[in-house]
């Protein structure tokens with residue numbers, strides 16, 4: 720390789736480094752030069768942006784009446800305790816407590832959506848309940864223990880007296896899995912209570 724070529728390569732390298740030095744901002748609070756910005760500034764309308772193509776001017780459109788999402792099971796219930804009881808008789812949990820994956824998913828759902836009111840151990844002492852929201856009963860209450868899974872499913876789907884509906888946030892499958900986790904809490908709490916009842920009472924101090 721001639722000296723001339725080597726010099727040309729070195730000059731090219733120097734020019735490249737100078738260009739890089741110009742592109743990379745020395746001020747870290749400013750963005751660097753954006754190469755191919757198409758992915759950042761997308762062409763489609765943003766979900767919540769105004770949209771002149773629809774009559775109501777919104778980008779997010781409601782699904783047409785009567786459509787149901789793929790894979791969803793249509794529920795033929797309305798609100799109220801009577802309907803909850805009927806759901807308790809007719810619906811069964813498609814997942815079993817022995818299904819560890821389902822229980823694990825249930826614990827995630829519970830932690831995200833339910834613990835805020837019901838508390839980590841289901842005593843009805845979550846942060847929302849501690850700040851004035853009517854506290855739910857403990858899951859170890861006789862009423863909760865007697866509740867059929869279908870009844871709980873109805874409650875999560877349609878809401879109760881004070882508990883709101885979680886139908887839009889939690890899929891049907893995840894609702895059943897969250898119910899599994901409610902049973903896990905019930906079993907744990909009942910076992911803890913039984914152990915506490917059985918533990919030897921500390922001996923009374925000797926009479927003086």
Ligand code: HEC
Nearest residue numbers: 832833836853854855856862863871879880881882885897
């Ligand atoms: C905003 C607070 C709140 C959230 C969040 C909440 N609940 Fe509730 N839950 C309640 C209240 C209050 C009750 C008592 C019944 C009523 O007033 O509707 C209740 C009752 C229940 C009961 C029946 C207990 C009984 O003895 O009546 C179950 C089971 C239950 N919730 C499960 C869940 C699950 C599972 C989730 C998460 C998907 C959840 N809850 C999220 C407030 C909440």
